[in-house]
Amino acid sequence: MTAGITIAIDAMGGDRAPQMVIDGLAVARERAPDARFLIFGDEARVKPLVDRHPALIGISELRHTDEVVANEAKPSAALRSGRKSSMRLAIDSVRDGEARCVVSAGNTGALMAMAKVALKTLPGIDRPAIASVFPTMRGDIAMLDLGANVEVSARNLVQFAMMGAVFARLVLGMPRPTVGLLNVGAEELKGHSTLRDAAQILRDTHFHGEFIGFIEGDDLTSGTTDVAVTDGFTGNVALKTAEGTARLVTEMLRETFASSFLARIGYLFARGAFEKFRARTDPRRYNGAMFLGLSGVCVKSHGGTDALGFANAVSVGVDLVAQDFNQRIAEEMDLVTGIEPERTAAAG
C-alpha cells in the first residue's frame, strides 16, 4: 500500500454502516483509481461486503476491531473508552503515517475530539473548525465553523477565515476568494465585540483572499462571498435551519402538486425537470464536512447518507490530500507573522 493516496475508513460509522460505507468505497474507487483504502471494522461483517466488489480487492486492507463508537456516546466517554474503536484506529493510522486522510460517518463530536487529541492542530492554528460547501444563487460557498467551537475568540475567527480561503482556492478553484464574517444587520454596534475585533485584524492581514466585511444570513444563499466565517454555534444553527427550510419548501411544493388533478397532469409533463431539480438540490452532492486545521485530513460524512453520499465524502478527502491542503494552510499561516502579537492576544 505505497502507491497512490491511502484513505483510512471507519467502516462502522453511519446509520446504514457498514454496507453503505463499503458500497460507497466501490463508487469512490471508480472516481479515484489511484486511491487505496485502509478499512477498520468488524471483519465478520465487513469482509463479505468487500468481497462483493472485485475492484476493492487488492487495493484495500481490512483491520479487524469489534469496538464501535456509539452514535449517542459523549465525546469525552468515546475518548476514554474508545481507543480500540474503528473510528479511533482509523484516525491513529493517519497519525502514524499509514494513511493520509480519515473518513467517518460516525458520531461527529467523538470524531472531532479524537482527531484533535490524536492528530493535533497545525502550526499556527489554535483550534480546528468544521467546514462544508453549499449551493448559492451563484456558485458554491464554503462555510465554517459548523459546530466544532461553540465559543470563539477573534483570533480563532481570523484563522478560520484564512483556512476557508485556502479551502476555496484549492477545492472550489477560486484564485482569490472573497471572505465575509457572518453578523446581524439590525443593530447599531453590529454584533459582538469579538466579531468587530476579528474584522479589524482581517482588514490589516495579508492573506490569499479578500476580506469584504460583514455578511448576513441571507448572504449565505445569495452567494455574496465565496467563504462565510462564523462561530460553531451560529454556523450549526444556520446550517440546520437552511436544511430544514429546504425540506419545508420542497414538502409544501409536493403537497401543492398532489392537491389537484390538473397539477398531477402537469407533474407528468414536468417530471424530467423535477428530476433535474432533485439532482441539483441532492444533499448527497454536498456530503462531506472537513475538519480543517488538524495535522491530517479528516472528513465527516453525514450519518444518514447512502453509498453515493459516502463516496462523495471520500472524494472530498482525496481532493484535499491531492492538493496538499495542510501544507498550503501552513504556508498561509506563515503570512500572518506580520500581525503584532499583542494585537491578536488582546483580541483573543
Added chain:
Amino acid sequence: MTAGITIAIDAMGGDRAPQMVIDGLAVARERAPDARFLIFGDEARVKPLVDRHPALIGISELRHTDEVVANEAKPSAALRSGRKSSMRLAIDSVRDGEARCVVSAGNTGALMAMAKVALKTLPGIDRPAIASVFPTMRGDIAMLDLGANVEVSARNLVQFAMMGAVFARLVLGMPRPTVGLLNVGAEELKGHSTLRDAAQILRDTHFHGEFIGFIEGDDLTSGTTDVAVTDGFTGNVALKTAEGTARLVTEMLRETFASSFLARIGYLFARGAFEKFRARTDPRRYNGAMFLGLSGVCVKSHGGTDALGFANAVSVGVDLVAQDFNQRIAEEMDLVTGIEPERTAAAG
C-alpha cells in the same frame, strides 16, 4: 377618537411609503372595522393618499411632521435627533395613551431604541425582544428574539420564553404551547452555559407553557415546538438564512421549469397549484414582527412590503391590543415570583 382601538401609524417608514402604508390602512380597515388610525407624516404627501380612500376618512387623524428617520440612521443618532420624526411621534402617542399600538415599516434599530426609551419595559421584563410567526411542517411557530439583543443572559432567555408562550396562547390560539431553547446538538456540553442555566430555570418555573428542552435549527421548520427561544444574534441569522434558503430553492425550481419545453407545458397545467404554493409561502402573510415586553404594543413591518403586507402588520397589532397582550404578560411574570432571586441573579 374614543371608540374602538386606536393604532398609531408611522406613515413615512418603508421603501414604498407613504403610499403603501396608507393603501395598507384601507385594507386593514376592512378587516378591523372598529380600528381608528392616528397617522404621523408629511401632510402634503399623506393627505392626498388618505383622501383617495373614503373608508379612512372620519376614522383617521393625520398629524403633520416633515421629519423622517432615515433607513440608514444609527439608532443612537435617531434617538438624539429624531424627536419630531413620524416614527417617534407615533411611539409617543402610545406612551401618552392616545393610541394603544404603533406600527412602522421604518428602521428597525431606531424603532426599537425609541420604543425602549419612550415606552419602557413591562414590570418583570428586563429587555424587550422581537418576535415573529413562521410556517412549519405542522402549523405555525413563534420565534424570538430576532435581533433586539445581540447578547443575552439566562434570565433574559427565561423572560423571552414566558413572553413567547403568552404570545402563542393569545395570537396562535394554543392553550398550552410547547417551548424550546435553540441550541446545537453536536457538542458534548451542548452550547453556552447561558443556555444551560436558562434551561434549568425554565424546568423549575411554573408558567402557562411546557418547556421541552433544547431544539436545533431544523426543529424551527419541522415544528417540534410552538415557541422557539434564542438570543437576537442567532435568531436574526436563522431568520435571514431561512428566508434566503426559501428564495434559493424557489429560484432553482423556477430555473428548472424554464429549462425545458415539456416542463413549460407542465407548468401550464400546474399553474393553479403554483399559485396556491406561492400564496402559502407569501412572506406578506407573515409580515409584522412584534416588540414584546414593552409597555405598549409596537409592531415592525418589513420595509420592503406592500399594502397587503402592511395591512397584515396592522392586523397583528390590532390582535395584540384586543387580547390585552401586555396585561397577560404582566400576569405571567407574576407567576415567577417563586424563583429564588439569587438563582436568577446568578444566571443573569
